[in-house]
Amino acid sequence: MSRERDESGQYVEEVTPERVLKVFEESDAPVLTANEVAEWLDCSRSAAYNKLEMLVDNEQLEKKKVGARAVVYIWMDKV
Secondary structure: OOOOEOOOOOEOOOOOHHHHHHHHHHOOOOEEOHHHHHHHHOOOHHHHHHHHHHHHHOOOOEEEEOOOOOEEEEOHHHO
16 A cells, blocks of 8 residues: 655655544544544554544543543544
């Protein structure tokens, strides 16, 4: 799989915060996991996780631990 590069040769960001928030807008549920976001965007779980964590840090999403190792991300605009 070839990734797009910009004029300076740097890779173009494919998983943007805007694309992640769009997943929440288009989803029927206001609560999603990193795996669900990754599937929706057809990207790695770690790429989705990194953007989700950034959105939590920027207070655009909330995060809730729901098990020993399970976490969900909540878009409060939809709750």
